[in-house]
Amino acid sequence: MVKIKNKDEIWGHLHWLTILAQQGSYTATAAYLNVTKGAVSQRIADLERAAGVPLVQRTTRSVRLTDAGQRLVDEVSASFEQIAKGFAGVRDAAGEPRGVLRVTAPVSFSRQQLVPRLADFFETYPDIRVELDMSDQLRSLALEGYDLAIRHTMAPPDTHVAWALCSTRSLLVASKAYLRKRGTPEAPSDLAQHACLYYPRAHDTPAWHFVDARPRARMPKERITVPVAGPLCATNSEALRDAAIADLGIALVPDFTAQSALRDRKLVEVLEGWRPVGVFPDQIFAIRPYSAHVPRAVSMFVDWLRLTLQSGFHAHDQLPGPGRRASSPRT
Numbered sequence: 614m615v616k617i618k619n620k621d622e623i624w625g626h627l628h629w630l631t632i633l634a635q636q637g638s639y640t641a642t643a644a645y646l647n648v649t650k651g652a653v654s655q656r657i658a659d660l661e662r663a664a665g666v667p668l669v670q671r672t673t674r675s676v677r678l679t680d681a682g683q684r685l686v687d688e689v690s691a692s693f694e695q696i697a698k699g700f701a702g703v704r705d706a707a708g709e710p711r712g713v714l715r716v717t718a719p720v721s722f723s724r725q726q727l728v729p730r731l732a733d734f735f736e737t738y739p740d741i742r743v744e745l746d747m748s749d750q751l752r753s754l755a756l757e758g759y760d761l762a763i764r765h766t767m768a769p770p771d772t773h774v775a776w777a778l779c780s781t782r783s784l785l786v787a788s789k790a791y792l793r794k795r796g797t798p799e800a801p802s803d804l805a806q807h808a809c810l811y812y813p814r815a816h817d818t819p820a821w822h823f824v825d826a827r828p829r830a831r832m833p834k835e836r837i838t839v840p841v842a843g844p845l846c847a848t849n850s851e852a853l854r855d856a857a858i859a860d861l862g863i864a865l866v867p868d869f870t871a872q873s874a875l876r877d878r879k880l881v882e883v884l885e886g887w888r889p890v891g892v893f894p895d896q897i898f899a900i901r902p903y904s905a906h907v908p909r910a911v912s913m914f915v916d917w918l919r920l921t922l923q924s925g926f927h928a929h930d931q932l933p934g935p936g937r938r939a940s941s942p943r944t
Contacts, residue, residue, distance in 0.1 A: 626660040627689050629653060630668065634686045638675050710909040711740035717754075718763035721851045721870045722897070723747040726926070727763070734917050741910045749848065754902050760911050761901050763918070765867065767894040774907075776899045776915050779922040783889040786854070786871050786880040787863040798863070801839045801887055808862030809841035810853045812892060819846065821865055827886040836890065850893075854880070867893045869926040897922065 629646065633653065636642045643650040661668050668682030678686060718727055723745060731743065746759070754762055754773070769775035791808075798804055801823045811819050823837045843862045847853055850870040857864035858879050874880040899915050901907070 623660070623663065626656050626663075627685070628693055629656045630660060630682065631686050631690050631693055633657065633669070633676065634678055634683070634690075710738055710913045712908065712910050713742045713744055714761065714910055714914055715744045715746070715759045716761045716763065716914075717746040717748060717757075717759050719749050719765055720747045720849060721867070722763065722765065724851065725873065726869050726922070730921050733921065734914070737917070738910075738913060741913070743914075754900070759901075760908070761899055761914065764898050764900055765894050765896075766898060767896055769898050769900050773900040773902050776919065778897045778899055778918050779925050781893070781895055781897055781926060782868050783865055783893045783895075784868050784871050784875075785863055785865055785883040785887075785889060786857050786875065787883050788858055788860045788880055791857070791860045791862060792881070792883070794860075798884060801837050801884065804839050804841060804863065807843075809843040810856050810862045810864040811841055811843065811846050812848060812850065812853065812865070813846040821889060822891045823884075823887040824890055825886065826888040837887075865889055865892055867926075869897075872926045 629642070632645055633639070633642045636645055639650050639653050643653050646653070657669055664681070664685070666681045667679050668685065670677045670679055724747070727745070734743075735741070751764075754760075763778070765781070795807055796803075798807060801821070804821065809819075809821070811821070813819070819841045821839050821841050823839070824835070825837075845853070845856050845861060847856070850866040853864040854866050854870050854874055856862065857866075858874060863883055871880060871882075875882065899918055901911065
């Protein structure tokens with residue numbers, strides 16, 4: 614006797630079948646659904662009677678779907694996932710943003726800019742937690758389960774949603790002690806006589822490229838290439854900055870890495886009328902894979918990032934701190 618009375622009842626039974634396929638046993642399915650093992654067995658038996666074919670092959674330790682059962686699960690799983698996402702979106706919009714955000718960001722940017730500003734974010738959104746992966750390696754957001762990535766790049770991937778956070782620029786910096794000892798370069802060609810601290814690029818001869826950024830520079834602005842050499846190259850801009858503070862030479866680093874050292878007068882900018890190009894990107898983005906639903910916690914974090922980073926990284930700016938809170942958006 615078939616116990617499924619109408620077509621509306623069948624959806625609940627199909628959902629339990631998809632959970633059984635995921636969990637692999639009646640015991641695990643019962644625990645997941647917070648029901649008894651007997652209730653799961655009865656639902657599946659009712660569904661099999663309604664379908665007229667076996668859907669599950671039972672063994673002493675586990676269950677395996679029949680071909681018919683697997684085909685049925687394959688056809689309905691996407692619908693249940695969409696229903697779950699839709700409900701999550703409605704629930705998410707109903708209250709204060711909360712939950713765990715998994716974020717990946719470059720090491721130097723995280724240490725110098727992101728972490729010092731987070732107190733402002735947590736004060737505004739106390740129910741959101743951030744798991745921060747600090748890495749200069751590009752992560753697969755979808756495969757590794759990240760909600761958001763902060764990227765120093767010129768070209769966000771087309772397969773992702775990208776929010777422009779702010780512009781950034783590359784700077785030449787050195788300590789006053791180094792410049793007193795070795796002299797201050799007045800043109801890019803002078804760098805050939807200096808110890809240069811640079812970011813290595815695979816298979817490339819170390820070189821820096823410049824365009825004339827002075828107001829009276831002639832147009833078009835030609836790119837000038839200068840081979841460089843020095844006692845240290847490193848794949849981390851903080852290391853290059855710290856080497857410059859230690860009087861080892863002239864470093865080429867992003868402005869967000871140099872900001873605090875310039876503000877504290879540990880370093881000074883060199884060749885201010887020349888703009889380094891081609892070493893570091895000049896944009897910072899927040900990115901995430903395309904999805905039908907963006908959790909409110911992600912949206913709030915992106916809005917906060919855009920607000921707190923909107924002015925860029927000028928040496929005279931102060932990071933948010935006690936008494937200097939940025940105004941985060943709230944909804």
